[in-house]
Amino acid sequence: MKKLFISLAILAGIGLSGCNDSFLEKAPVTDLTEDNAFNSYDNFKAFMWPCYEMFTNNTIRTSFKSYAQDGSYKADLDAGYLEQKYESGYNKFAYQTVANVASGNGWDFKSFIRRINIMLSHIDDSSMTEEQKNHWRAVGYFFHSYWYMELIDRFGAVPWVDQVLQEDSPEVYGPRMDRKEVADKVLERLKWAEENIGNFTSEDGKNTINQDCVRAALSRFTLREGTWRKYHELGDYEKYLQECVRVSELLMKDYPILYKGTDNQPAAGYGEMWISPDLEGIPGVIFYKSYVENMNEHSMGHVEHTSSHYVEMSHNTVNLYLMKNGKPIMNETSGYHGEKDMYAEFRDRDPRLYHTVMPPYKVKSGKGDYETWSYTDNPADREYIDIMGANTSCSNPGVGMKRLPGQNWGGSLVSEIPRLGTGAFVTCRSGYYVWKHWSNWEKNFNNGAVNTSDKPIFKIEEVLLNEAEAKFELGAFDQGVADKTINKLRDRAGVAKMVVAEINESFDPGRGKYYPKGNDSGIMVDPVLWEIRRERIIELMGEGFGFYDVRRWRMAPWFVNQPAIGIWMSKDDATKNNMTLYNPSTGYSDGTNGSMTEGNIFLFNDPLKEGKGWLEKYYLYQIPTTEILLNPELEQNPGW
Structure with missing residues (x-):
């Protein structure tokens, strides 16, 4: 307790003094200020702890908010993978309702960047050893780079801020730096951090930034930047893809096993990754957000048991899920059972679908509507209850991970799915109710934030997908690569292996198009690349990667413009x-x-038949107009 109090006191002192020059001038020498509080290892640790809030800051789309629909689901909603259930919940990019912004929009060089630069500016004058100094410089570089990854993705060219700026600093009113130059600086910093970050787990604590986290960030950033450069015709992309392969393979060697799960369900490890009580020691988890009862809790599972949950999937996205035999539904040998019955539509599909969209069922309500329930007289109604496991009491909390039938937080039974509507609990308009964060074991009450399931931030599954895609873009994807990456994911999911030699132009007649010159032309994606991307979409569904991916692939029109x-x-x-x-x-x-x-x-009108649809300018975000008024040297992004 004493150690915690001291750390909080140091943090509070620096937090007050770091942004207030007059306070610094007048504070007694015995007070903790920016000038005298940076000395020991613990000083630096306490000051940097708020930077971990990046992983819950929803500017970064893969971060977690208390409700996933305000966090990681948002990016997949924007990408057109998911939909809002409300009649007014149309995709703003499809219908060109993106509003001009005066401030915000992710244009932020103060909240995290300033703190990091303050810390970095005091390292050399501290009493730490050289190894400790290198460690904290590496941690600072990681967080600085992690935020810049978002800035680059949103705005392209941005100012490069690597020092503590004052109001009269000339850099405050300077122009943007070219995207490629900024990205190269981020790459340089991340590689330096990889080589110099120390092993200080005993000092920093478990589940803190380490070399593996740096490598995971490198894997993500280099794939993102390399493919953006390629498909947006910026050139000089190979070095990024080669770096992605290098660092991904190091992580693949250190994390060779995927989590299989504990529940008796198909693809249990895939589903349980998001609703596990504790991710410490779980195979493949590199870094995670920990939640603890009565300390820090969330509502991600709670809201999915209520009428407030508004995230659903469209039929178009459901169609992306393979059959268990590894064939797309439009493949003539897939054995697809058709779409005219939701039971048939879900039958023999990739089981990851069942952990993302609540499968269909029907039961009889029991005493009090929730204390007991029974099967209907039609055995077909229990097909997916038998697959997912029976929810034997609908209690709160219940037993197990995901179970059918569902219930709200008060235990009231959801007697059947699909359940159409917008008002009652566990309803949606499309029929495809998203329940990725739903668990039965977590308690849920009307106050909401009592869930404690941990959430992964970096995991080996993403790295495997990064490796597969980077290898293809470098012309090096073959069956051996498929077996080490995609087929590991399919094995866990219970889906037949990818056989590269079988994938030809007719393998999936419905594969998507790449738009190299905006909305006016489209080129069919290479069939093997399409299957690699499909695997990424399915494996990472609802995790916040969608809007990053469709933009870097230059495929946003194909996803966003489809009628929902x-x-x-x-x-x-x-x-x-x-x-x-x-x-x-x-x-x-x-x-x-x-x-x-x-x-x-x-659900919604066809945006193209309304004369709407994705605009080329949406690939980059608008720089807030206030920022341009304050700094005329800033140039607005094209089209805004």
């Missing part, structure tokens, strides 16, 4: 649920007086 539709239904059933059918010939709802007798549920 839901499950297949008869017109009579749709009407009973206050829904209408989507008319593909018009791109609009068939309405109540239309001639269609069955079809996919209507």
Whole structure:
């Protein structure tokens, strides 16, 4: 307790003094200030601890907020992978409703960057050993680079701030630095951090920034930057992809095993990664966000048991999931059971779908609606209950990871899925209810934030996907690479291995298009590359990578411009649920007086038939107008 108090006191003192020059001038010499508080190892540790808030700061789309729909789900909503269930919840990029911004938008060089630069400026004058100094410089470089990864992705060219700026510093009013030059500086810093970060687990504590975290960030950044340069025609991308391969293979050697899970479900390890009570020691987890009862808790699982959860999947994204035999649904040998029944649609599909979208079922309500329940007289209604496991009491908290039937936080039964609507708990308009963070073992109450499942920040699964994609872009992807990367993920999921020699132009007739010159032309993606990207989309669904990926691939129009539709239904059933059918010939709802007798549920109008759709300018974010007014040297990004 005493040690914690001292650390907090140091942090509070520096936090007050670091941004207030007049306070520094007047404070007594015995007070903790920026000038006298940076001496020991513990001083630096206490000062840098707030930088870990980057992993819960939703400017970075892979970070975690208390509700995933305000955090990691957001990027996949923007990417068109997921949808909002509300009638007003259309994709702002598809319908060109992105508002101009006066401030914010992620343009932030103060909150984290200033703190990091303050720390770095005091290292040389401290009493630490050279090894300790190198360690904290490496930690500072990691956090500085991690934030700059986001700045580069959003804005391209940005100012490079590597010193503590004052209001009269000339750099405050300077121009942006070229994207490639900034990226090269980030790469240089991350590589220096990789080589110089120390092994100070006993001092820093477990689950803190170490060499593996630096390598994971390098793997992510180099793939992102290398493919952005390639597909946005900036050139000089090979060195980034080669660096991605180098560092990814080091991590693959050190993390050779994937987590298989503890529950008796298909793809249990995939699903449990997001709802595990404790990720310490879990195979493949490099770094994670820890949650502790009565200390720091979240609502990510809680909200998915309520009417407040608004994230659903569209039919288009469901179609991306392979059959268990490894074939796309449009492949003539896939054995796809069709879309006209949700039970058939989900049958024999990649089990990762079942851990992301609640599968269909129907049961009878029991006493008090939730104390007991029973199966219906139709054995077909229990198909996915048998696969996922039965929720035997619907209690709060219950037993196990994911179970069917579902219930709200108060234990009230969800007697069937799909459950269409926008108001009641566990409802959605598409029929595909997203439940990635749902668990049965976590307690849930009306105050919300009592969940304690840990969440992965860096894990080997992403690294395997980075390796596979980088190898392809370098012309080095073959069956051996597939077996070391994608097929490890498929083995855990229970999906047939990728056989590279089988993948040809007809393997998936529905594969996507790359748009090298904006929205006016499209080139079919190489069939093998499409399967690599498909694996990434499925494995990382709901984890915040979508908007980064579709933009660096220059494929945003293909994903964002697709009309959002839901499950297949008869017109009579749709009407009973206050829904209408989507008319593909018009791109609009068939309405109540239309001639269609069955079809996919209507969610939103076809954006292209409305004369809307993704704009080329969306690949980079707008620089806030206030920033340009304050600094005329800043040039706005094209199109804004």
